[in-house]
Amino acid sequence: MSPQDTAPDMPAVSQEAIIDAYQMFLGRSPAEISTLNFDSFDALISNLYRSQEFRASPRSRKNALRWPEAQYFVAPKQKVIYCPIGKNACSFFKQAMVKLSGYPHQKTVLRSVHFLTDHVKTGMQLSDYALEDAQGFLADPDMFRFAILRDPARRLLSAYIEKFVKNRTEHANVTFHTGPVVRAIQSAEGMTEPDYARGISFQAFVDHVVAMPQERLDPHWRPQHLYLGDHDWPHLYTFDNLARAVTDLEERSDVALDAPPVNRSGSGVGTNHEGAQDMLPAALESLPSLAEGSFLTPEIRAKLLAYYSTDYELINAVE
Structure with missing residues (x-):
């Protein structure tokens, strides 16, 4: 970030x-x-x-933990560990962890929670602690360990609308994530330089993703089970029930938190438009907001169900 x-x-x-x-x-x-x-x-x-x-x-120096453990959020006094998963309301829950932890520089870190917790030793990430302490937090059976899971197809569509359509030419932070995908797809189409304004279709994005090794995908569409690693997460919540996670955190910490967010990208909400999955971003922007069925055709859903099968198994197991 x-x-x-x-x-x-x-x-x-x-x-x-x-x-x-x-x-x-x-x-x-x-x-x-x-x-x-x-x-x-x-x-x-x-x-x-x-x-x-x-x-x-x-x-400025963090410990030797690697992804995903390095970016787990921890509130030692409240005994809470949170596994942030890209596109799963992670900005909101990172901010919630900062608030419930009592971090003294909240006003500053909340204004850029991703960048500041990644690059400054704030005590919010496991990578901020001595390696022995960080491993102790992970092994502590009294820790409230939680994560948010989201339907993989809807998560992928949200990432596409936000990063490949609405903000495709915004700044380097966006193209850092989208660049490898845009370059690969447009190169296969015979283009020598990436054209972010032209962009790519959702169908092309899906086909690119399912052809890639899962570990090599950008974190915003990397399978969610890889974030969880080999650790036990007794408290898993679905994206459709964020309020329950907020309530449990409030009870655990005795700190009042904000209401959970709505779908900020607006992905999947609106009218139906046949063939939207094959349209380029500029054409999509000329249309009103489109329903998810405009993009998630039966063929695409089947591809994503197979590719993200482990994620779907996790979600189906959440009560």
């Missing part, structure tokens, strides 16, 4: 925000705050992230 993964920037950054960000990155307040002026929150955290002082600080 990049610092651009934030809410829309405010016109200027307050001194309070500057001080809190300095404390989080460097463990100190700025020496001459009256001389500091940032036009945006992005500019503030980019400046701190690139500073030599931060790069030389222990706050």
Whole structure:
């Protein structure tokens, strides 16, 4: 993730925000705050992230855990471990973990929760701890370990609408994820340079995904069972029942959390349009919002049911 993964920037950054960000990155307040002026929150955290002082600080160094364990969120005092899964309301539940943990720099980290927890030692990820401690958290039978599962076909459609249609030319953070797919598909069509404005169809995206080894897929459409690793997750929730997960977290932590999110991308909600799965993004944008059946044809559903069979087995086992 990049610092651009934030809410829309405010016109200027307050001194309070500057001080809190300095404390989080460097463990100190700025020496001459009256001389500091940032036009945006992005500019503030980019400046701190690139500073030599931060790069030389222990706050920039994580342990040797690898994906997926490195990115598991942990709240040691509340004894909660969360497995974030891309496109499964992970922004919301990462923010919920920050809130229930009592992390002192919440205002700062909540404005860019993906980038800041990935790149600064906040104590929110298992990779922030000594390796022995992190492994101890994973092995602790008293930990409330939870994850959110989502119908793989709907998850894939959501990723396509968000990243390959609505935001396909937004910024490098999007093309970092979509680039390998767009290049591979367009190259097979005879194009020498990727054309993100032209993009790819949902059918082409599906065919590309199911032809790939699962471990090599981008995290936003990588099978969900790979996120869970070899660990036991006693508390699995479906995307259609996020409210239950929120309630259980509130009872566990005694912290009031926000209501769970709705479908932000709007994928799969609207009218039916035959052949939408073969249309390019510009044509799709000229239409009203389309129902999921416009994309998820019986043929595509069958392909995804076979490819993501382990994920479907997990979801079917959730009570």
